[in-house]
Amino acid sequence: MLLFSVIFITGLAFIVWASSDIGSGVFIKAKCKNAEFPKGLLLTFDDGPHPENTPEILDILEKNGVKAVFFVTGTEVEKYPEIVKKISERGHLIGNHSFSHSNFFPFFFKNTILSELQRTAEICEKITGKKIFCFRPPFGVTNPRIAYAAKKLNYVTVGWSVRSKDTVLKDSGMILKKVLELIKGGDIILLHDTVDGSVKMLDKLINQCRTDGLEFIEPVKFLSGE
Template structure:
């Protein structure tokens, strides 16, 4: 009997040791891929030569710094900062940052088109200038665009109102030249702002759009984990943060595959996908 207990205990320990490394990940054929393999794929990527890179660095490095909470900023500046819509209507908004990225934005647009879902894209000015055809496609397919600065600096680290003004205005000029209107929506790189920056954005007639659900796709977990992050936290009125672009080491394939899970799952619950201006009943252009 003691021998049987020893064998059972050994098997239990072995199972516990194996389990963390075999969390299900992405796969085109439905079989599970270990998380360690997913991470190894990311580490082996080649750097693209022509995609403008975020000046402030990758999300994986910056987002852990956590400066002033957007919840506090929204409470201080309720007329400028928005984080979610009304809980009275069964609607949510998908939002995507850091594009347009020629590696991933077209694939994401294909998924949204197939599902007849409209989203809101916060675009880097430098990338919009490099890929104006992608900006035009986003607008032509019924999505809304917003300002995400030109070079994606960490505005809190820079701490300079003049830098904010230059980044925002240059992006605005770029976007207006492509699509013919000036957006009223702004989202800060990494979501990082402080009081004076918010006040200046209000003076510049922007609505600062945050989020209430973070997909954490910037951590590049497998797609079903990204989908779980969204599905387990979404409720009526949610603004969902995701990314269609990133620095050269980033891979948004998991995001695209997660969106393919998120859309039908929420629609089955009777939830409608709308753009941020529709969700909040605010204008999207000046």
């Protein structure tokens, strides 16, 4: 009985880890960093577009000559199509982050997951005229049903190696400190359009990284390498 419990709990712990850690690689081989760029970085912004923050982020990126990836959700794309157009026109990459970003997304049937991704892709592609090829699962959760949908659409699944914890920290100084503590060459940095603090520290983050000898790589180039 004890042995059974130990095996059961260990198995359960493995499944929880494999699903919740996008870098585990158990269900999906997600791209979480790129060793081909020992001094290179990739900035990613999730959960947008946001009516005020996203345009502000775009201006900061433009001023600094940095290109990033925006993992957008279909519900927000429907509300702010002109911002999605602007993201694309400024040369940034748009990635799929589901339609609803529902808390139950990981529990959906595989065909529901697939149709959420297809719906978001269709709206984005209609707005930008460009095909989406990358995907970040909501909450970074992966499982066989999400893997099925990503494979079906031929998506590159993108994780991260630096989690800013911006949705929890909220304060710009604390977010900046957290990211700078963790950052090294080859990293993919996870930020959110929805967090004001991340917008406020963005200019400082870019400048500090460059002072430290790091550079921001064009997203398609960064994601196509190993």
